Structure formats: C-alpha cells, structure tokens
Amino acid sequence: MAQAVEEWYKQMPIITRSYLTAAVVTTIGCSLEIISPYHLYLNPKLVVKQYQFWRLITNFLYFRKMDLDFMFHMFFLARYCKLLEENSFRGRTADFFYMLLFGASVLTGIVLIGGMIPYLSASFAKIIFLSNSLTFMMVYVWSKQNPFIHMSFLGLFTFTAAYLPWVLLGFSVLVGASAWVDLLGMIAGHAYYFLEDVYPRMTGRRPLKTPSFIRAMFADDAVVVARPANVRFAPPPADEQPRFEN
16 A cells, blocks of 8 residues: 555656645644744735745645645645646646746735735735645646546536536535635636637737746656657658569
C-alpha cells in the first residue's frame, strides 16, 4: 500500500506534486500548531504597510482544519490539477504555472477590490484564504476544456463535465459552505478560459501569452510523436530508387 502511494506521488507532474505537497504540509503544520494561520492569511494592510508579501502566496496553501472538507479539496486538487497538467498543458509546464499565477492574481484582486465596495466589504473581509477558490478555478477550466465527458455525482445522477462546477456549487450550498468561495473560483476560471480560448479565436490575438522569464524557469520536454520504421517523408536517394528494365 505504501509503495503504491509512493509511486502515485512520484508519477505526479511537477506543478501538481509541488502544490499538493505545500498544501498538505502547511495544513498539517497548522493542525499541529507548528505554524500559525495568523501568519498565513491574506491581510492587505499587513502586506502593504509591514511588507509581509508572503501572505500573497501562503493564503493559497492553507485549507483550514483537517476534516472531510480538507480531504474533499485535496482529492479535487490532486485530480484536476493533474489532469490539466498532463493533458491540456502537456509539455507546457510554464503555461500551466502562468495559468495558476493568473488565477491567483485575479482572485486576490477581486477580494481587495471587493473589500472597498460598500455593502460588500463585510462579505469580502471574511475571505482570508483563497486556496479553495484556486482549486475550484482548476475544476472550472478543466470542465470547459472537457465539456462532453460523462460524470456521476455520488452515484445519484449523471451529467456532463460542463455542469460540474454548478453541481459542486449546489453541493456546497446544501452542506452550508460559503458559496462565495466557489463563485470566486468560477469567475477566475471563466476569465482565464475566455482570454486563453475564446478571445484568441475571435480576434487572433492571445493576451495571456506566457512571459519569457517564466518560460526560462521550466525546461519542458518536447512532445515526441513516433512514426513507423522505414517510412520516408522525402524521395529516396537516386542509387536506392528501383530500376525497371524494358
């Protein structure tokens, strides 16, 4: 069993493995009181006035207490982050990292701006960890890129992947969780999907092109397409061409 888990972990692509490890270690550290969540949560005043910039990252690593909800989000993080990195972003690790960076930036911006809007500031002030929202963003992007895959929810009913975010949103409401967290993930996911998939098809321009300095951080392996042996894509040399005698 332990060996199977180890193999499963080692076979994860680099971004998925790194994010999952950081999330589990951070959450366990907080549960054991080795790390204090008060040093991790998103606090704009502390970021700006006391230069605690790490909060812009650490608020995406803590998934609250270790309970069924934590296991639920770890499953979705491991599954859909891995599916995206291995399929949609296969051989494009830098692009996948940039997608997560874009999503984290959009989520942070929404919370900061929302905190300045009257009548909404109180709701946004309660959102101090965005880890669940970033996970939900990945689920949304995957569902948009694989809309026709058939899925089942707890064996109760079947649906296509295009409706997965809405099914999970409804489930969150039923169990009494905050719908804001999932909605923020859907907004960030749709922003990425529109700018990366829809807008380029409409205009021929790609606004979310991955910066070169991010590409330099990752050495992606080329995707090699094998072809059968003895298959030529050019005419053979003259001395190898068959001769026909009259």
